[in-house]
Amino acid sequence: MAKLRIKKSTHALNRSLAGDMSVTGILIIFGVFMAFPMVYSIVQSLKPLNELWMFPPRFYVVNPTFQNFSDLFYLMSTSWVPFSRYIFNTIFISVCGTFGNVMLASFAAYAIAKIKFPGRKTLFSIIVYSLMFNSTVTSITNFLTMSMLGWVDTYLSIIVPAIASPMGLYLMKQFMDTSVPDSVLESARLDGASEWKILWTLVMPMVKPAWMTLIIFSFQGLWNQGASVYIFSEQLKTFPYAISQIMTGGIARAGASAASAVITMIVPIIVFVLSQSQVIQTMSSSGMKD
Amino acid sequence: MAKIKSAEAKTQVDIHKMSKAAYTWREMKKYKTGYILLAPFYILFTIFVILPVLLSVFFSFTIFNMLEPPEFVFMQNYVRLFLDDDIFLLAIKNTLIFAGITGPVSYLLSLLFAWFINELSPRVRKFVTLVFYAPSISGNVYIIWTILFSGDQYGLVNGFLIDIGLVNSPIQFFTNPSYIMPLVIVVALWTSLGTSFLSLIAGFQVVDRTLYEAAAIDGVKNRWQELWSVTLPTMRPQLMFAAVMSITGAFGFGAIITALCGFPSPEYCAHTIMHHLQDYGNTRFEMGYASAIATLLFFMQIGANALIRNLLSKVGK
Structure with missing residues (x-):
């Protein structure tokens, strides 16, 4: 318990709430940017044909299917x-x-x-x-x-x-x-x-x-x-x-x-x-x- | 036992009488296991890393097509590169822009994110590290950017722009020279949080906690001061290693450029030294000329490293 308290106090050194919030905010914004293309690849791979060629394109999938994977194995x-x-x-x-x-x-x-x-x-x-x-x-x-x-x-x-x-x-x-x-x-x-x-x-x-x-x-x-x-x-x-x-x-x-x-x-x-x-x-x- | 001791004593005396070369030779014999252990690696390393650099300097002074023996021409290849090859000058310009932006920006982003990630709790830290690091290890998954920015209305970006009525017809992102360079830089940065990023994350973790407490007592008021006066000076070795990795990386994005906008890129707008080298080396087999390009690339990277070493010595001072 004593150990825990020490840890907490060192972390609080020189830290302001505003700073903590902007750190979290920046990490979230860039994290989404980093993850988006990866997630979008997964989304695309699960889309059926009609959703792949849909206008306007969507970044989520309505009827997920493994058709693309079986197509890939066929290819x-x-x-x-x-x-x-x-x-x-x-x-x-x-x-x-x-x-x-x-x-x-x-x-x-x-x-x-x-x-x-x-x-x-x-x-x-x-x-x-x-x-x-x-x-x-x-x-x-x-x-x-x-x-x-x-x-x-x-x-x-x-x-x-x-x-x-x-x-x-x-x-x-x-x-x-x-x-x-x-x-x-x-x-x-x-x-x-x-x-x-x-x-x-x-x-x-x-x-x-x-x-x-x-x-x-x-x-x-x-x-x-x-x-x-x-x-x-x-x-x-x-x-x-x-x-x-x-x-x-x-x-x-x-x-x-x-x-x-x-x-x-x-x-x-x-x-x-x-x-x-x-x-x-x-x-x-x-x-x-x- | 006594015999061994006297033998040892004898060699002890001999050391003082030995010349430096003889002493070294004696040490080399004594530690010969060391040489045996490192020989297999260093033989391969010499053949595939050291020798190629030296040879490319040598071949850069020749004309060599791999069929006839190399013909010595002194500076002719370099003269041709700078005076007669407009595409090479364009390639230099593009490389400097590309590496000059991706290298430093990727380095600073690695540092910034590593610093921020260090503020998180260990479990969250692990997850966020994965999110940022994943693009750099996922092979050619950057191809997905050609779908995001594809030149028809089904690309996510064009689809969105058309849908909200900002443009009437899809923008040809990867064939229009004015979009290519910025886009390629963004994609390169996206994949660039690799080894240097991990090294910096680790660097933040090994900084001694008590240093922060001491700094707080000494009047360090916020996290910026703490970073500049405590953290960065202690992790200077990591900063150096990460910088080296960022520089090597910044000159190594040729494959991404080719994958995104083809080779040669439209109007050579993203043609870099790496592409020029590939063109002359692997397509035209002008090995002497290609070696001159390789040699220049080598000195550019070594020069960039020397520059950064100088800059980093000023950190925290």
């Missing part, structure tokens, strides 16, 4: 390559890329954060610099690399660069810095444990929020991977690509395209809902020291 079944193949591709790419990224990034992060070898500061600052530009910069030369390696039109062209993404290493290293005490590692080392064993049995369990976050970030990126310049074969294309083909199908597919938008957005949102506290916990150590 999927008529696609040139079986639709399950697109889904398989996306899952395969997401799982391999995420697994590789989380593993390799964690190994490297542990080495940089906790083993005092020469050069670790330089190696880490390269990672920090690499966060300052996006993949558009490297896209041209990566295309050359891919064709030199013979990886054009293979899964590798998407999976391997995703494994080499610096973001995971950055977040993991920062998290290990703040949440893995050196003393624990030192005593394990004195007991004769190998670095490998320390990493697996001591460090990895301690940084669970961080690798959960890495999994989520990497998975989100790969799950949303659409058309790639490296992939030509229809059999290797991904689920978001196939979905976007349905979306561009024009008037006849307005309902199905809304249904497909709902399906694409649902997976990442559910994943985030389940993992939000872990992600926020990880991000609290994401800061960049200058």
Whole structure:
């Protein structure tokens, strides 16, 4: 009880009623703006044909139906390559890329954060610099690399660069810095444990929020991977690509395209809902020291 | 046991006699597990991130079509970009407008919303965070904006405008150059509350509560003063990280622009450097020229980061 009272009093510090009201008001206005297109996608996906093409258009649905979803599945079944193949591709790419990224990034992060070898500061600052530009910069030369390696039109062209993404290493290293005490590692080392064993049995369990976050970030990126310049074969294309083909199908597919938008957005949102506290916990150590 | 101790003592003595290089080499051997652990990641990282940047600087001085070996032409690509390529100049202008608006605005909105969200109770905070963050992770759901603003009377916005009699015929939002840029910016901002936003939310949560109490005693009167003199200085590392993410993001909205108004956009009105690069790299295979564009894009982003680092060092002072 005492604890509760303290909490209340700290919250009341420097706060005026007018301020609280305007904070709430602004959050509501912008929240509605943020949510509206998402909600409207769901509404559209539930509209029967006559409500989709109704004037004036309405932002609610009178007779909700799942017709658009069954249309979507019908369209999927008529696609040139079986639709399950697109889904398989996306899952395969997401799982391999995420697994590789989380593993390799964690190994490297542990080495940089906790083993005092020469050069670790330089190696880490390269990672920090690499966060300052996006993949558009490297896209041209990566295309050359891919064709030199013979990886054009293979899964590798998407999976391997995703494994080499610096973001995971950055977040993991920062998290290990703040949440893995050196003393624990030192005593394990004195007991004769190998670095490998320390990493697996001591460090990895301690940084669970961080690798959960890495999994989520990497998975989100790969799950949303659409058309790639490296992939030509229809059999290797991904689920978001196939979905976007349905979306561009024009008037006849307005309902199905809304249904497909709902399906694409649902997976990442559910994943985030389940993992939000872990992600926020990880991000609290994401800061960049200058 | 005694043997080991004497061996240790021996190495202790040796350290003082060693040259710096020899010492480093000894340390490197001692911690070789470290290098083994980071090697797999760093090898891939070098091949797919570091080398591409260096190579694109190199190729930017050549003419290279992937069939014949690159031919060295020094500054010719850059001269052509700035003197001979009107569309590139347009692309630079559009990129500066686009990134110059979306980057800072998205950053400030992230900060503002993160600050406001921090005032809520934990359960409400979780929900509101989801509402604001969801658009950035939902793949290409931004396509829904083409339905909201579609160029016929069944689009929600046009339908509404016609219904209340403001316009007689639907406005062609995504083909009329004067609407495209503002609309694309709004959509980009809508999807931009991503990693930087989460980082700032987390940043607000880790600020030590006792600092606020101390500040209140010191005469901080309202939440603005508290933000400026207590919260922001303590979370400067988060501010920096979020800024880096916002900048990278602001230069990465090419896909959204293409999805909303096609490629090339009507009258090149939303043609950015990203599109120009894609055009020359992936369509025309002029790799040298495209590399010059990539190199410029690289330096623009690094420059923007240096600028923001300077600005952020003034926070709370």
